Amino acid sequence: MTEFTPLASLIGGALIGLSAVLLMAIEGRVAGVSGIAARLLPPFRGGLPLAPLGFVMGLVAAPFAVMAVTGVPIVQTVSSNLPLMGAAGLLVGFGTALGSGCTSGHGVCGLSRLSPRSLAAVVTFMATAFLTVFVVRHVVGA
Amino acid sequence: MSLIVNVLLGLLFGIGLVVSGMSDPDKVLNFLDLAGTWDPSLAFVMGGGVLVAFIGYRVVLRRDRPLMADGFKVPTKTAIDGRLLGGAAVFGIGWGLGGFCPGPALTALGLGQPGALVFLAAMFIGFWIARLVSAGRTDMAAKD
Numbered sequence: 417m418t419e420f421t422p423l424a425s426l427i428g429g430a431l432i433g434l435s436a437v438l439l440m441a442i443e444g445r446v447a448g449v450s451g452i453a454a455r456l457l458p459p460f461r462g463g464l465p466l467a468p469l470g471f472v473m474g475l476v477a478a479p480f481a482v483m484a485v486t487g488v489p490i491v492q493t494v495s496s497n498l499p500l501m502g503a504a505g506l507l508v509g510f511g512t513a514l515g516s517g518c519t520s521g522h523g524v525c526g527l528s529r530l531s532p533r534s535l536a537a538v539v540t541f542m543a544t545a546f547l548t549v550f551v552v553r554h555v556v557g558a
Numbered sequence: 559m560s561l562i563v564n565v566l567l568g569l570l571f572g573i574g575l576v577v578s579g580m581s582d583p584d585k586v587l588n589f590l591d592l593a594g595t596w597d598p599s600l601a602f603v604m605g606g607g608v609l610v611a612f613i614g615y616r617v618v619l620r621r622d623r624p625l626m627a628d629g630f631k632v633p634t635k636t637a638i639d640g641r642l643l644g645g646a647a648v649f650g651i652g653w654g655l656g657g658f659c660p661g662p663a664l665t666a667l668g669l670g671q672p673g674a675l676v677f678l679a680a681m682f683i684g685f686w687i688a689r690l691v692s693a694g695r696t697d698m699a700a701k702d
Contacts (some may be wrong), residue, residue, distance in 0.1 A: 474568020509684020
């Protein structure tokens, strides 16, 4: 069980949206994290990828910034099943690269641009994610 | 300058992920568990993000150009094809297995849990494999 947190989630979501809007306003790009992270892999077109590197550094620093302000430790309940997490990471990396986006690029940025392509992607990955959790928790784990 | 801007925007994005609860795989998996311990919180993350971006993009994209670049680079592909849907389907399976999508996984790097580190390393290998597969397909298409 996790606690239902509509207000914190709405505020957090709004901050994510604000970051995406500012990235568009300043650098003219969409805030798709899978695309940004994949640009850290060589070959680099036009020098070192400082912009993606900076964005990723900011993401990594975020929990420490929140901890510093609130004084409350960050809760992340991560499975300790390493083969499972390895398989999950491979699928997420491969799938987002092939499908050109993830929860941020297709989700927040694509849906807010009313992109039919992103809507199709979001419906698809939500469906397989719901199905996967159903199978893992209620079929295999039952 | 671009580096500093991106650090700050990544930080803002990451704080959003942490505050919203999306950075916790347990919360994500409960959101995805409709038939069990369903926690609908993450629908509010998407709702808040899309609402702000929907309004903000309309204001921003009315301008001639971004503040620090020559033009807006908005995705132009429109094809709903096998790559898009297949990729999204595979991504959803991985998301449902680990509870991490790329952004939250990166916020987990510094907290150093073994499961998160393995996930991140595998995610970058996944990016790499997709790139090889795409390059191979393009080669084959070129030969045809």
